[in-house]
Amino acid sequence: MISTSLMDEFRSIVGNEWFLDTPEDLATYSYDGFLPEFRPDAVIVPGKTDEISKIMGVANRERVNIIPRGAGTNISGTSVARKGGVIMAFHRMNKILEIDPENMCAVVQPGVVNADLQKEVARYGLMYPPDPASMYVSTIGGNVALNAGGPRGVKYGATKDYLLGLKVVLPSGDLIKTGGKTFKNVSGYDLTRLMCGSEGTLGIFTEITVRLVPLPPAKATLQAIYSDLDDAAKTVSAIIGSGIVPTTLELIDRVVLDVIRDYGGAEFSRKAEALLLIEVDGEEVSVLTQGERIEKFCREKGAIEVQRATSPDEAEKLWQARRSAFGAVASVRPSCVVEDATVPVKRLPDIIRKILELSDKYRVQIGILAHAGDGNLHPIFMTDLRDKEEMARIDKAMEEMYEAAISMGGTLSGEHGIGIAKDRFMPMEFTGTAIELMRRIKRVFDPNNILNPGSFL
Numbered sequence: 401m402i403s404t405s406l407m408d409e410f411r412s413i414v415g416n417e418w419f420l421d422t423p424e425d426l427a428t429y430s431y432d433g434f435l436p437e438f439r440p441d442a443v444i445v446p447g448k449t450d451e452i453s454k455i456m457g458v459a460n461r462e463r464v465n466i467i468p469r470g471a472g473t474n475i476s477g478t479s480v481a482r483k484g485g486v487i488m489a490f491h492r493m494n495k496i497l498e499i500d501p502e503n504m505c506a507v508v509q510p511g512v513v514n515a516d517l518q519k520e521v522a523r524y525g526l527m528y529p530p531d532p533a534s535m536y537v538s539t540i541g542g543n544v545a546l547n548a549g550g551p552r553g554v555k556y557g558a559t560k561d562y563l564l565g566l567k568v569v570l571p572s573g574d575l576i577k578t579g580g581k582t583f584k585n586v587s588g589y590d591l592t593r594l595m596c597g598s599e600g601t602l603g604i605f606t607e608i609t610v611r612l613v614p615l616p617p618a619k620a621t622l623q624a625i626y627s628d629l630d631d632a633a634k635t636v637s638a639i640i641g642s643g644i645v646p647t648t649l650e651l652i653d654r655v656v657l658d659v660i661r662d663y664g665g666a667e668f669s670r671k672a673e674a675l676l677l678i679e680v681d682g683e684e685v686s687v688l689t690q691g692e693r694i695e696k697f698c699r700e701k702g703a704i705e706v707q708r709a710t711s712p713d714e715a716e717k718l719w720q721a722r723r724s725a726f727g728a729v730a731s732v733r734p735s736c737v738v739e740d741a742t743v744p745v746k747r748l749p750d751i752i753r754k755i756l757e758l759s760d761k762y763r764v765q766i767g768i769l770a771h772a773g774d775g776n777l778h779p780i781f782m783t784d785l786r787d788k789e790e791m792a793r794i795d796k797a798m799e800e801m802y803e804a805a806i807s808m809g810g811t812l813s814g815e816h817g818i819g820i821a822k823d824r825f826m827p828m829e830f831t832g833t834a835i836e837l838m839r840r841i842k843r844v845f846d847p848n849n850i851l852n853p854g855s856f857l
């Protein structure tokens with residue numbers, strides 16, 4: 401518990417209006433997408449960098465935990481007060497500070513919502529490629545802290561590939577600047593990259609400079625339906641192996657398709673065992689030929705139905721199944737646990753087979769959504785967190801799934817981060833020496849362990 405005088409000191413930095421401690425406020429900030437409840441002592445909403453430095457100075461002096469928080473959409477439990485403390489929320493710091501078309505970059509505050517940035521830069525004929533499915537709510541600060549990816553990742557990569565520079569308040573309250581507007585920068589250690597994916601444990605981003613690319617003039621969107629999941633997986637390998645780099649290559653399995661159909665999200669054949677949503681972008685001529693080649697691959701590998709959109713409206717319709725997937729699965733059982741196993745793309749059929757096997761072995765309902773083009777799977781366990789016996793079976797299935805993914809050369813997380821959801825699995829992927837090195841890095845930045853303590857380390 402934080403003393404009243406300390407609360408008053410925090411309150412005096414941001415003003416009464418921006419220091420929240422009513423039971424309703426605390427309840428609101430007790431959860432993120434990972435679901436278990438961790439009640440904070442208070443919530444502070446700074447309006448500028450200077451205030452953040454002051455807050456951290458006080459927090460460091462008094463050993464108060466501070467937990468940075470964007471929109472709270474992460475599904476690994478990294479924006480809640482696991483060990484008590486004060487949530488620092490960024491919804492006041494939500495300004496796009498600069499769009500610089502000549503230097504192809506933008507400078508934003510951490511609370512800017514991803515889709516708002518996308519919309520603004522599009523007015524300049526530019527695009528910010530990282531597009532997490534949560535882009536209409538998640539913030540650039542949260543995206544950087546988790547190195548978010550998205551459906552466009554196959555072609556464009558993830559947040560780290562567009563992060564040019566940061567202003568960061570350290571746990572001590574000191575401000576540092578890393579990187580800048582140049583695309584090339586090899587001065588010193590790459591602190592910008594170290595911060596990216598640091599899950600709010602090393603510093604607080606107060607200004608973020610991101611790289612932009614030209615908005616592609618054309619795109620082709622295709623949907624292919626398969627009566628055999630293996631055929632869909634083989635199509636993925638065929639497309640990637642052919643040298644075509646799709647913008648998006650998403651896979652949805654039968655379990656999720658059935659749920660989407662029942663939910664009224666989209667219509668497709670009852671024979672559907674898998675769906676691929678494929679998009680390519682670029683110049684009109686190349687998009688046209690690539691679209692034709694992809695359609696051919698889909699048919700050759702056994703698709704029972706292929707649709708190629710002929711207008712933006714039709715493309716939007718083809719996206720409908722994918723977009724409604726999370727809403728649909730969330731309606732099946734009281735909770736769903738969305739996982740993030742990732743394998744080299746060639747091992748996609750193997751890991752899918754393994755997940756289906758685990759679903760039978762542990763009698764758990766698992767649907768599969770995948771950013772298949774980069775081997776990033778989101779197996780969704782449909783469950784009820786209150787059912788301890790079922791959760792124990794899910795835990796075993798998850799452990800075996802991650803063991804399998806890592807034995808295939810994969811990783812625990814392609815984009816969702818580790819948090820408290822998967823910290824226990826870290827020794828599967830890293831040696832003790834590597835984990836100790838990460839702990840030491842944390843200690844260098846945050847010797848008093850006040851910034852987001854109890855996360856993946």
Ligand SMILES: Cc1cc2nc3c(=O)[nH]c(=O)nc-3n(C[C@H](O)[C@H](O)[C@H](O)COP(=O)(O)OP(=O)(O)OC[C@H]3O[C@@H](n4cnc5c(N)ncnc54)[C@H](O)[C@@H]3O)c2cc1C
Pocket residue numbers: 432433467468469470471472473474475478479490510531532533534537538539540541542543544545546547548549550551598599600601603604605606726815816852
């Ligand atoms: C339906 C759904 C779909 C999703 N789809 C995707 C997807 O396609 N790709 C993907 O990568 N993720 C996805 N996610 C996960 C999540 O949306 C992303 O990880 C997103 O980046 C989190 O952003 P946020 O603003 O919600 O951050 P939060 O969840 O609030 O916080 C995430 C982390 O960022 C830290 N943080 C926040 N702001 C700062 C700051 N200013 N400085 C330092 N640290 C900070 C927090 O401490 C925490 O560790 C999805 C989630 C949901 C619910």
